[in-house]
Amino acid sequence: MGKYESPNYKVLTKDGNFEVREYSDFYVIEYDNDFDLEINQGFGTLFNYISSDNEDRMKISMTVPVIEEVTGDKKKMAFVVPAQFGEDIPKPNSSHLSVKKFDQGIFATITYSGFTNNTKEEKMKSNLENWLVEKGYTGQSNYMLAQYNPPFVPPMFRKNEIIIRIKKKGDHYE
Structure with a gap:
């Protein structure tokens, strides 16, 4: 994990495996395909993009985390763009990829290890929702x-998170 760039954030509150974080703006390359609702081709399409399948034919460093989001009846997947690009991000060649800005804000997270699956993700969402x-x-x-990890990392060393943008409680986060 340490060798991969990740978005900048400041931890405002830590409570066991829960955190409230303030993220700075960052950009992602997002995979969104109406004919691939389960994003089966998402990782490969994104990997091709960073391997030079972009208008600049530029290789782009891998970053963490890989972010998945369920919207309605489909999923989206995104890679974080390295900060060195600023807003000058190589345009994707694939029509299923687009550059999106992940606006600064306050987010709550729950961190867990092991391989992730729908049952575990739903449990973690529920735990985070109850904590919120x-x-x-x-x-x-x-x-x-x-x-945060490539597929070959053993389960006990894997890091996963469920993240949600949150609204302030009063004037501060505690």
């Missing part, structure tokens, strides 16, 4: 799954 209610926060986005 207990702390008086309100979700402002869809839940997102963030995965």
